[in-house]
Amino acid sequence: MELDVVSLSRLQFAMTAMYHFLFVPLTLGLSIILAIMETVYVMTDRPVWRQMTKFWGTLFGINFVLGVATGITMEFQFGMNWSYYSHYVGDIFGAPLAIEGLMAFFLEATFVGLFFFGWDRMSKLGHLAATWAVAAGSNFSALWILIANGWMQNPVGAAFNPATMRMEITDFYEVVFNPVAQAKFVHTVSAGYVTAAIFVLGVSAWYVLKGRHVALAKRSMAVAASFGLLSSLSVVVLGDESGYLATEHQRMKLAAIEGMWETEPAPAPFTLIGFPDQQARETHHVLQIPAALGLIATRSLDTQVPGIRELVGHAQERIRSGIIAYDALQQIRAARGLDRVSPAVREAFEANGRNLGYAYLLGRHVADPRQATAEQIEAAAWSTVPQVAPLFWSFRIMVGLGFYFILLLGLFFWLSARQALDRRRWLLWVAVLSIPLPWIAAELGWFVAEFGRQPWIIEGVLPTAIAVSSLGITEILLTLAGFVTLYSVLFIIEMGLMIRAIRKGPEPDHGLPAPLTAAAPRAAPLPAE
Known part of the structure; x- marks a missing residue:
């Protein structure tokens, strides 16, 4: 990676995200599991389910606090590191984030207090409603953030x-x-549910192995x-649906994930294993599944999936169209209004305006896109190809882990x-050792989603290279080091608190029957805990 403002700003946001x-x-998954457990408690009135809800709720609370602490700084980075991005699309991107704060985060934050402190102050149904409100708030929060993304x-x-000179909602x-x-x-959110399920399964398996809280652990494992x-x-x-939508809206990302440099005859094969070579622009030693990619990506047997080279050719055409739009835009700005230019200029902008962002790709090659040579246009078109090998392998590891989770949970x-x-x-x-794996899969999923759309910060509209703030390298390095240090400390604290809570185990609950003494006979053996 080059040591420049764009690369460092990308690295800083990637690290914090x-x-x-x-x-x-x-947080997403445990909130639903807590609501399920408490629902069973309210329906059966069996105290062990209340104890389960309170125990897993403690772990949820630790994680929730750290999630809030690490998420606050992310929104500030849009103004701090990505000021032109905020100016260009703030009217659109800011709306879902504002709704998330007002509709979802406040809902979640309000009812999480009732969850922890309302056990003996609210009715069973009232507390259950608060728990479901926490779950709804967590998932609504994810909804609005993902609408923005x-x-x-x-x-x-x-x-x-x-x-x-801005994008506006229509x-x-x-x-x-x-x-x-x-x-x-x-x-x-489904990936978050799997993460929480593997976490609960692994911790409960550890309790069973140690012979502690066995009744609680077995019920938790069943849920x-x-x-x-x-x-x-x-x-x-749903991953299959995302692949189908990528065929319509992010074809370059899909081609890079598959390491598919050439357009294959329909239906295209899926490359199970291969070794992408960015310099040679080909993928070596491939092992393919015939027709699989065509079925996944197009849901048909006769629709082609374009390869990288063909898409680069399309990008060159869009760059040339974008140059026409850029020239028309300069005339509009000089005349200070769309209504003050000739009909020919208006028609040129309206016909080519959707490709304006492609003209901005020339910014790294020439000061004025209208002066670009054929070689510079070709170089800008090839810049639309992300690094193939990291995407290729990240996607396959993620998918492999996904099928492993189905097997394990099944x-x-x-x-x-x-x-x-x-x-x-x-x-x-195996369940205990599998606890970290969902996090690896989730992080790889975000890497594929975000790294795969480079060089765009907004697909086809705004290149990442021109979205950054006017900052110095030293400023970004200092803040990057500060964020990494702070977040690492918070992560260590969170891990320490979680491990301590797990080792301690569930607190005795006054709703549970008191343990029998040695003098008290019993008709049948009771399960541990």
């Missing part, structure tokens, strides 16, 4: 205004119901296995149904 996302999936991936419902309904945003939302299995299946289905669901959760100790250890 990926640190923050260490906490988000567990989905718009960056597929900028619909907006148009460029040459008078203000259809808020289209922004909210953007198909890319909706697919990202359900895919992301996690059933909830997690459904979620992991939905992740695969096995535990089967054992739970047979009431045999403690009969295979090796499988319990």
